[in-house]
Amino acid sequence: MKFLVFSDNLDNGKQIMSYLNGKGEFVVYTPDDSKEYADYGASRVVYLKGEHQAKPISELIASEIKSNGFDFVFITSTVTGRDLAAFLSQAINADIIPEVFDVKLQDSKVSTKRYGLGGKVVLEEESNGKIFTVIPGISDAVPSGTSSQVETKEIQRGNVNILSVNPKKGREVDLEKASIIVSVGRGLGKKEGIAQIEPFVKLVKGELAGSRPVCLDYRWLSEDRQVGYSGRKVKPKIYIALGISGQIQHIAGMRDSKIVIAVNKDKAAPIFQEADYGIVGDLYQVVPKIMGYLS
Amino acid sequence: MPYNVIALIKQIPDLELIKVNSSTSEPILEGVPFRFENLSKNAVETAVRIKEKYGGKVTAILYGSDRGTPVMKEAYAMGVDEGFIITGYQESNPRLTAQVLAGKIKQIPHDVVILGNQSADSMTGLLPGMISALLNEPLLSNAISVELNANSAKISSGMEKEVLELEGSMPVVISVAQEINEPRFPPVMQIIAAGRKKINIEPSSIKGNDSTKLLSRKAPKSDRKRVVFEDIDKGAQEVAKVIKEVAR
Structure with a gap:
């Protein structure tokens, strides 16, 4: 063939x-x-x-x-x-x-x-x-x-003119290659929450990512950090989902992760079906506790 | 300068409402309503903004079934002037879809055709190229902004690593990316008015000879451990242990 x-x-x-x-x-x-x-x-x-x-x-x-x-x-x-x-x-x-x-x-x-x-x-x-x-x-x-x-x-010239080529801003992150990803969802509640999560991301030497609402609707993170069916498809060793409900759009982007950890206030959130370890609770209380046990 | 703009719309089953049969792993589609496909909404929004800025008319075409009527009404409420629903949609046959849509587009005078770059359910991403090829009109792909000048269209194209400025002569096909705009929520009065407006429904005259056979359609197996802690402290301790093991 x-x-x-x-x-x-x-x-x-x-x-x-x-x-x-x-x-x-x-x-x-x-x-x-x-x-x-x-x-x-x-x-x-x-x-x-x-x-x-x-x-x-x-x-x-x-x-x-x-x-x-x-x-x-x-x-x-x-x-x-x-x-x-x-x-x-x-x-x-x-x-x-x-x-x-x-x-x-x-x-x-x-x-x-x-x-x-x-x-x-x-x-x-x-x-x-x-x-x-x-x-x-x-x-x-x-x-x-x-x-x-x-x-x-x-390549011959086509029927479209390329007027300029500019590098994309915010494309310094290579989520596809990250070994630990900390991903935030609607449950973050406010843009300032990002700054509160960053020390945790740093501590686990991870990359920060987000769900579709966080990246596209609220624009708390750049669109290049959106994990999902319509965003980046990732497979880190650990995927930590904070305040993400687990809609299929999101699951389809992180399904191949090796270990999935989920933190969500809502015990019935579908993300817990797709997680190896889940904690039912407020991410702003849970994350500092995890950090405490890590250091 | 006013422009005639065509926006293409897809209707898709409401994905979040689809349950999976736990014994067969097959999706349960009965009773699941159709909704406006995400990027089609961005396409309609782009078309309506062009009309608002430059004047002209927006025509929408939906290739689906007569269950697409509520979707077309929503498009009317967003600012679409005239809508066509072509019935007889066949799933998983992008070449047929492109043929049907291009056939209809050819009957309507237009300067710009706008559609989403990949639909939220099947994500094939093939329609823009196929329609551009069938119409023999240039394709400006993955637009994150659009500007029209006399007889040409200029877009910023969001590629994986770069943003390109592209220009093509009208008539032109433009595919839009999700970050191009935030589709509007039409005011109540517009929704009511849209309900009274006529929708043209036509059966598709083209029959596809689809040779693709569906062997199975099942939810992928999830082998997650699903250990859930309601005691935050205990959970944090266990999770820290897992992270330490992997980070080592």
């Missing part, structure tokens, strides 16, 4: 390449400049130069598919990746199965797993899908011990 990969997220791209390694020949297209792409078993890595735009990249990939005949296309689920998958699906007239985290290939049929109903369920489907957008977790990243052939290709 022949596969084509598009990745503009190195960590996820490594996982996809590791998953494909041994299943057949695969070629990787990436606008990133990391040399690491060549260490995961691809027969060829095509580094894309020029403006990072979904439509012209999809045209490049469509022409590669037409001339070299690929069976399946794997695309990292990113802003560009999802747009690219959509354009490509129209260009080569192929079905997409989106947001998959598990793929089994048998001849021309494919069975995949993805989340549905806002993360509440896993949909296991059998399809004629040829294109997949892939969320993190399809495989562990394992270098192949070989080196891929490398080339570069120029």
Whole structure:
């Protein structure tokens, strides 16, 4: 079987390449400049130069598919990746199965797993899908011990003008890699509460995160710290949920955490169903006590 | 300069009201009402703000079922001028959805089409690109702000690590990110007026041949320990122990 990969997220791209390694020949297209792409078993890595735009990249990939005949296309689920998958699906007239985290290939049929109903369920489907957008977790990243052939290709200008590129503010936090996350919810009650929680975050050497209401509705934390189905999907060793009720939107972003600790005033809060250790109580009373026992 | 804006709306089951059958792990969808999908609301808000700033008309299209009527009324209350509900929605078939929506959009004169970048239930994120491809109109993706000038649209696009300023010629498709705005709560008078307004309901003429077969749909198993302390002191002690063990 022949596969084509598009990745503009190195960590996820490594996982996809590791998953494909041994299943057949695969070629990787990436606008990133990391040399690491060549260490995961691809027969060829095509580094894309020029403006990072979904439509012209999809045209490049469509022409590669037409001339070299690929069976399946794997695309990292990113802003560009999802747009690219959509354009490509129209260009080569192929079905997409989106947001998959598990793929089994048998001849021309494919069975995949993805989340549905806002993360509440896993949909296991059998399809004629040829294109997949892939969320993190399809495989562990394992270098192949070989080196891929490398080339570069120029991306043509598309029908959108890029007027400027500015780094995003507040993107200093890498929640996906944090080993301890302290996450606050509506139960925090006030913006000043953040300052009261910060010493605890520091003490456990964790990263601070928040639920959707805290990051988007009240804006007590930046949107980059939002854990949830529509935010960051994290899997720390310990996830400490303070004043988070545990709506499915949130659970879907932290479900893969190793240990979950929850503090909530409401004994019936759904978060306790998703926690290993729960404390029923006011977070402003509980947190100082935990800190006391830690030091 | 006035603009004709189309906002696309999705209706989704109210996710928080879906219970899971404890013996089969399958979701119980009977009786769960539909609601306005989160990002569709941001899309409508964006469209209405454009009308308020520059003048023009907002048309909304919802591909769903006639159970979407309350959602369209809410859109009217927010400021949508005319609404179409196309019935016959098929789940998990983004290509069909895009085809149906693009077909309807082509019948309506427009300068801008606005939709959410990923829906809150399925999160496929495929509709913006597919619709842009089918209409052959440029896609300005993941907008966190929008500005229109004569015949072009300019947005700030919130990518993972960067914010891009993008520009495209009209007609243009714009997908919006959740941080673009806070959708309004319409005043009571507008809600009452919306209730009397006509909604155009049309059946979809396109049949999808969906080859995707659902093998199972179950809530993922949760193997959490669920040790809950009501004694704060005892709980704090135990939790500190767990944190120390892992931090070591």
